[in-house]
Amino acid sequence: MPAKKKGRTHIIKVYCAKCQTLLYKYQKAGLGSLIKCYKDRIAEDHTRGDLKCPKCDETFAREAVYHGKPANRIIRGKVYVRS
Numbered sequence: 001m002p003a004k005k006k007g008r009t010h011i012i013k014v015y016c017a018k019c020q021t022l023l024y025k026y027q028k029a030g031l032g033s034l035i036k037c038y039k040d041r042i043a044e045d046h047t048r049g050d051l052k053c054p055k056c057d058e059t060f061a062r063e064a065v066y067h068g069k070p071a072n073r074i075i076r077g078k079v080y081v082r083s
């Protein structure tokens with residue numbers, strides 16, 4: 001998926017905090033903690049698209065819109081990330 005803007009993005013891996021299952025590979029812009037995932041920046045989606053961990057069924061995000069773009073708002077403490 002081509003990025004719209006050439007910017008400083010990097011791929012991070014988003015894991016379920018409960019069972020350590022890989023949920024997304026996500027193209028993150030900037031530093032700082034992960035608060036939301038824009039849907040069009042999810043590079044690889046390992047979930048069933050229902051915002052739940054495919055392994056332990058824990059809900060880790062909520063549907064949201066940021067700046068007019070659909071996004072998944074991460075529920076604090078439900079995921080951890082690695083670069």
Ligand SMILES: [Zn+2]
Nearest residue numbers: 016019053056
């Ligand atoms: Zn899980």
